Amino acid sequence: MLEIKNLSVSFSADSDVLAVQDVTLTLPDKGRIALVGETGSGKSVLLLAVMCLLAKNAVVTGEVLLNGEDILKMNRKQLDKIRGALISYVPQGGGASLNPLMRVGEQVGEPLVEHQGWDKKDSVAKSVEVMKTLNMGNEEELAASYPHTFSGGMRQRAMIAMGIIAGSKILLADEPSKGLDEERVSLVVDSLNRLTEQSLLCVTHDLMFASRISDHICVLYSAAQVEFASTEEILNDPLHPYTRDMVKAIPENGMIVDNVGFAPSHDDFGKGGCRYKHRCKDCTAKCSEMPPLFDVGDRKVRCWLYEDKN
Amino acid sequence: MRIRTEKLTKIYDSRTGSSEKTIGALDVDITLDKGETIGLFGSSGSGKSTIGQMLSGLLKPTSGKIFYDEKEISYPFRGKERRNIQILFQHPEVTFNPALPLIKSMVEPYKIFNIEYSKEILIESIQRFGLHEEHLLRKPSELSGGELQRAALSRLLTFEPEVMILDEPTSMLDVISQGQIINMLREYQREKGASFVFISHNRTLCEMVCDRIYRVEHGCVAQETDGAASFPEKPQGVSQ
Ligand SMILES: Nc1ncnc2c1ncn2[C@@H]1O[C@H](COP(=O)(O)OP(=O)(O)OP(=O)(O)O)[C@@H](O)[C@H]1O
Ligand SMILES: Nc1ncnc2c1ncn2[C@@H]1O[C@H](COP(=O)(O)OP(=O)(O)OP(=O)(O)O)[C@@H](O)[C@H]1O
Ligand code: SF4
Ligand SMILES: [Mg+2]
Ligand SMILES: [Mg+2]
Numbered sequence: 001m002l003e004i005k006n007l008s009v010s011f012s013a014d015s016d017v018l019a020v021q022d023v024t025l026t027l028p029d030k031g032r033i034a035l036v037g038e039t040g041s042g043k044s045v046l047l048l049a050v051m052c053l054l055a056k057n058a059v060v061t062g063e064v065l066l067n068g069e070d071i072l073k074m075n076r077k078q079l080d081k082i083r084g085a086l087i088s089y090v091p092q093g094g095g096a097s098l099n100p101l102m103r104v105g106e107q108v109g110e111p112l113v114e115h116q117g118w119d120k121k122d123s124v125a126k127s128v129e130v131m132k133t134l135n136m137g138n139e140e141e142l143a144a145s146y147p148h149t150f151s152g153g154m155r156q157r158a159m160i161a162m163g164i165i166a167g168s169k170i171l172l173a174d175e176p177s178k179g180l181d182e183e184r185v186s187l188v189v190d191s192l193n194r195l196t197e198q199s200l201l202c203v204t205h206d207l208m209f210a211s212r213i214s215d216h217i218c219v220l221y222s223a224a225q226v227e228f229a230s231t232e233e234i235l236n237d238p239l240h241p242y243t244r245d246m247v248k249a250i251p252e253n254g255m256i257v258d259n260v261g262f263a264p265s266h267d268d269f270g271k272g273g274c275r276y277k278h279r280c281k282d283c284t285a286k287c288s289e290m291p292p293l294f295d296v297g298d299r300k301v302r303c304w305l306y307e308d309k310n
Numbered sequence: 311m312r313i314r315t316e317k318l319t320k321i322y323d324s325r326t327g328s329s330e331k332t333i334g335a336l337d338v339d340i341t342l343d344k345g346e347t348i349g350l351f352g353s354s355g356s357g358k359s360t361i362g363q364m365l366s367g368l369l370k371p372t373s374g375k376i377f378y379d380e381k382e383i384s385y386p387f388r389g390k391e392r393r394n395i396q397i398l399f400q401h402p403e404v405t406f407n408p409a410l411p412l413i414k415s416m417v418e419p420y421k422i423f424n425i426e427y428s429k430e431i432l433i434e435s436i437q438r439f440g441l442h443e444e445h446l447l448r449k450p451s452e453l454s455g456g457e458l459q460r461a462a463l464s465r466l467l468t469f470e471p472e473v474m475i476l477d478e479p480t481s482m483l484d485v486i487s488q489g490q491i492i493n494m495l496r497e498y499q500r501e502k503g504a505s506f507v508f509i510s511h512n513r514t515l516c517e518m519v520c521d522r523i524y525r526v527e528h529g530c531v532a533q534e535t536d537g538a539a540s541f542p543e544k545p546q547g548v549s550q
Contacts (some may be wrong), residue, residue, distance in 0.1 A: 011452070015446070038484050039440075039456025055452070091524075092455050093403065137355070145325035149332070151512070152400045152478070153354025175455070179400065181353040181482050181511040205484045226349075249485040251514040257489030262440025 002027040002087075002170055002199065007062035007132045009042070011047050017266045019045040021223040022049070022062070027170070027199050034210035034231065035222035036246070038263050043203040044092050046220075050201075051089050052079055066170075074201045084111040090163035092174035092203070098147040098161055104158050105143025111166040116214045116277070130161045134187050160188060164195065171195065173202045178207045189213055207250050211235055219243050222263045222275035229299035239301045242279045311380060312505045313342040313365065313473060313531045314332065318374035320360050320529075333529040334360035338374070340524055340531060342473070345499060347506040349516040351527030351534075358509045359400055361526065362475045365507060366397035369538060378473075382471075391472045393423055396471035400509075402462040406450040412461060414447040419468040440487065457484040463491065467498065475507045480515075 003224075009020040012214025020042040027033055035043050048054045050064050052071060061281065066082065074082070088111065091097045118126070124143055131139040132158045142232075147155055160176050166220040166249065176192075177185045189212045192200060204210050210217060210231060215243055216233040219227040219242065227240040238244045250254040261279050273288040280287070286304045294306045320334035331529050335357045342348050350358045365376065366464035367387030376383055399405060406415040413432065420427040431443060433443050439460040445453055453461065459482045466474065478493075480488040508518045516523055523534045 036484070039460070039482065039487050040454045044454060093401075110454075141326060142536055149322065149325040149360060151355040159356075175482070179354070179478055179511065182513065184354050205482070205488075207485065246484065249489045251485070251488075251512065251518060253514075255485070255518060256487050257486060257493065259486060259490075262487070262490075265442035266444060267442070 001029055001067060002201070003063070003065040004046075004050065005063040005065065007046065007047050007049060007060070007064065010059045010169060011036070011057050012059060018269055020049065023220075023225050025218055025225070025228070027201050029169075030197065031199045032214045032216070033201050034214035035201060035220065036205065036207065036210060036217055036218045037226075038242075039205075041220040041225045041262060043220055044174055047089065047174055047201070047203060049171060051083065051087070053089075057173040062064050074261075079203070081115075084166055084168065085115040087166050087172065088163045088166060088168040090171070090173040090176050091250065092178075093228065098150075098155055100147055102146075102149070103144055104147055106141070107147075108158055108162045108165060109172070111162065111168075115166060116291050120257055127161060127165060130165050131158070133191055134161060153181070156180060157188070160191070164191060167195075167198070169198055171198055171200050171202075173200065175203055175205065177206050185209060207235060208245070208252060210248060217245070222269065224275065224302060225293060225300070226276070226302045227300065233299060238278075239296065239299065239306060240303050241282050241305075242276050245279075311341055312344045312346075312378070313340075313379070314377040315340050316375040316377070317363070318361070318364055319372045320364060320369065321372045330473065333357070335364065335371075335472070335531075336529040337417055338529075338531045340533075342505050344472075344505055344506060345503045346522070347499070347508055347520045349520035349523040350507060350509045350526050350531075351511070351513065351516045351523050354511065356526040357529040357531075358526050359477055360529070362397060362477050362507060362509055365473075366475045367391065368394055373496065382413065382497070393469055394472040396466050396469050396473070397475040397476070398463055398466055398477055398479050400481070402455075402458040403426075403450055404480070405462040405465065406458070406495075411449055412453070416446065416465050417503070419465060424533070425468065436461060436464050437489070456487065459483060460487075460491070467529050470502065472502070472503065473505050473507070475509070477509045478511070479508070488515075 003023045004023060007020060007023045011017040016018050025210050037043055049060050050209055054144045060072060070113050105124040105127045106125035112123040113120055123231055129141050130137045136142055136157055156179055161170060177188050192213050214231045214282035217231050218225060227243045245259045259279050272290060274291055277283045277287045291304045293300045296306050296309045318338040319336055321333050322332040324330050338361055352358055364371050367385055370385040378391050416432055441460055445457060450458060460549055480491055509521050524531045525534055
């Protein structure tokens with residue numbers, strides 16, 4: 001079980017950036033949570049914080065408990081032991097995340113060599129096998145190739161293969177379906193859904209994809225959690241005004257975007273109030289104060305409209 | 311006709327040093343009118359980015375021809391086509407120098423083409439895409455995926471291109487921002503009569519955005535007529 005408790009991340013640079021604010025989220029064993037939300041809302045930073053992979057100028061507070069032990073307090077050696085073995089990660093970056101100087105088969109198999117003592121040759125054979133489940137075509141040849149010869153979607157699938165090869169208990173994936181066609185998205189869905197013994201925390205912009213791989217969805221907006229509910233509830237009966245606008249904007253729902261403007265700059269976070277208020281049609285005087293996360297039945301919503309609904 | 315190609319072909323050398331070659335694109339014939347949006351739709355590895363990069367003058371075709379306003383142009387582009395035909399890369403991070411703050415890469419187009427600029431102009435140009443001054447001062451690795459994609463698009467528009475090749479332009483955006491960005495691109499198109507090549511793997515999106523769609527399979531291109539496209543036989547030894 002992975003318990004994220006009151007996690008906040010800020011970056012100290014010329015101006016302070018609050019990238020993740022006070023997020024509490026529990027990923028139970030075999031749980032499947034999709035993390036969605038506006039671009040820049042803190043999804044990738046949240047995953048990086050859990051993996052302890054953030055840049056040095058990041059200030060992280062809160063706890064990330066892996067089976068009760070706080071990952072944020074672990075030293076380098078302890079981290080090396082869990083990363084790739086207990087918890088693996090598929091990064092968002094498309095091109096930059098694969099090492100240009102290493103053959104793809106070796107890279108995909110690396111977690112096995114690093115964490116499970118496999119020898120290199122066997123790990124490459126295993127990576128060919130995993131790449132086959134993602135239907136990359138000519139997998140033996142691809143394993144012997146360098147990443148620059150891969151198309152965008154091929155790199156994407158190579159990274160997924162690397163994330164799932166070691167069979168770790170928890171998989172964190174950042175937009176694994178990005179840039180893939182329908183048929184290959186289905187293959188990714190199948191490979192994720194085959195991991196029935198594992199839990200999954202998956203960032204995605206593709207809500208159709210989210211509906212196929214997750215049981216719950218956590219919605220972020222401007223660093224804060226604004227809604228948490230079952231996947232079905234989010235897609236069929238969204239409560240938070242941002243979530244409602246998001247569901248309307250899904251291409252399959254007609255791509256209706258009547259919403260103006262963008263998220264506020266980090267400099268303006270401090271000015272207080274609901275961060276969606278400039279764009280919200282239901283905004284009232286009360287919204288100049290930041291709403292807490294209200295419980296609405298089993299769901300959580302950060303919006304004054306739901307103050308008396310629990 | 312703004313752009314027309316004749317048997318545009320790219321054969322890549324083998325990946326592993328063997329004699330087998332990879333087909334990137336084969337005998338591609340497409341047309342693009344002024345003010346038109348065409349879609350390149352096809353599965354992963356089918357050759358969409360290869361075609362896009364040849365159209366933008368960044369990748370040398372193995373054979374074939376590209377015409378711009380009926381005048382043949384060849385790799386590398388020079389003169390007006392170098393400014394007027396621009397590509398948004400599938401991976402936006404390649405647009406920016408990783409070692410420098412974003413602002414350095416953002417002013418490049420202004421400098422290359424002697425366009426007057428100021429900090430205010432730059433900030434205004436990124437604010438239209440929902441970015442702020444703070445983003446200009448950071449390095450590319452300190453921005454989110456979607457922020458970089460929007461910055462790359464904002465940079466591209468400073469060229470005021472007549473032809474834009476948009477390689478998965480909204481792949482890193484949430485659905486609301488995606489809708490907003492597509493509306494802005496449409497507005498730019500109406501204003502300037504610009505032509506777009508829209509590369510995407512999302513059928514629904516392609517149908518919403520494009521006037522005509524070409525299907526790409528194994529490097530070959532066929533125009534869709536009522537959802538059907540007919541292709542030659544699949545060439546041997548192609549990965550996807
Ligand atoms: N190293 C850093 N230094 C300063 N700010 C950063 C750094 N990394 C990320 N940020 C900022 O933190 C915020 C959250 O970034 P994050 O990458 O988590 O967004 P995201 O939700 O993953 O967005 P996207 O959907 O576009 O990938 C963004 O505004 C980003 O600019
Ligand atoms: N430098 C290269 N050397 C060898 N083969 C290459 C090279 N670049 C691309 N290829 C191959 O050419 C084919 C077409 O690649 P391309 O990048 O055009 O596909 P795409 O349609 O854009 O795919 P995606 O949707 O995954 O981005 C693929 O089989 C790819 O592996
Ligand atoms: S708190 Fe107010 S402004 Fe914010 S989402 Fe709810 S109604 Fe809209
Ligand atoms: Mg991200
Ligand atoms: Mg591509």
